[in-house]
Amino acid sequence: MTTTNVKIVRDSDPATEIFAAFIYALMYAVVGAAIAVHWALLFPMISLPIAAAVTVSVLWGWPFGVGVAGIALAGIMLWRLRRPEMFERWVTRRARTRFLAWWRYRARWNRKLTACGLAIIDGDATRIPRLLSVAIGEHSDRVRVRMLDGQCPADYDNRTSHLCHAFGALDCHADLAGPGVYDLTFRRSDALAETVILPRVDDWTKKEAA
Template identity: 60%
Template sequence: MTTTRNVHIRKNQHLDVFDRLALVLLNILWGTGISLWWLLLFPMISAPLALAVTVGVLWGWPVGLATAGVFVTGLVLWRRLRPEMFDRWVTRRARTRALTWWRYRRCWVRLMTACHLSIDRGDRTLIPRLLGVQIGAATDRVRVRMLDGHCPADFENRVDHLAHAFGALDCRATITGPGTIELAFRHSDALAATVILPRVDHWTNPKKAA
């Protein structure tokens, strides 16, 4: 899932007991749905886990634990023998989705409001729509649907605020289509690679010096 609908926040909204219970129930259902979605995204982990649980229920927990141990050993061997393939199918996908949620989705409404990119209309506050996120090694590219009443300068003039709000080193705003803008957040310097210098022995051999 790569899109987030425009958010409408109603002001001066008071919740009674039933509203709060409904909100808790919705949060539980949302968390369950997210967990199931992650299990579907990573069948190479969820399928062995489900099989181990099934074996444990049918033949007892020692057999189920042994089955889980076999699959964990297989994952470790996969990681050691085929690191590129393991990174492509497991590590990179998990990192991308985790960072997408942690850096952007969980705080999108709050930070858009803090950067003054929301629009108040009567009793509602409109938030720009998050269309998609591409996590890179050093730079993340975030596509945003501007609201009616926004112009490119609204984002271009707030790139410093956006970089600070999202914890990036800097931010660039680029128009990519009608009503669509791309925010490039640089979180690290791709050129700043660690250089290992050869060891230099400063002690001089007395015999050679003589």
């Protein structure tokens, strides 16, 4: 008796593939637009001059748009030179904290939490504790986490060493912040290791003598 295997090949519908590609492109466009609007609202001192330059280019031509962009760039550089503390607070520090929050935690959160044993495997699905917020500090970062159902505070207290090494910190401390919410504090540098220049003792004696 001879057995014959028959393989049925179904031709995909080109219209279906085109429609699926269009949906994916639309989704990426919406996500990209949302991210662009988010950053524009965070840094209006940068986004408004760019919007003005683009608008002028469309209405009156690109040479005028380039002129507006040059004036805006000169104003931003003058602001940075004349008021460095204000520029640091409103531009540099905000951009730095958001980039570090993404680079240190958000970009690799799922993979690191899974490696540290804080994920829960439920059949074919993997549940990861939700990252609620990230606060970047000068010497330490605070990460707020939503615990998964079935987890207890001891699960995080016993994993601080794993989390410390996973995220490249010097130390990790876990605190219960509320029902089902945990704060993870990652120490990035030693504040006491910085050199502090003290005034000369003879300066004090001169002031007292005067």
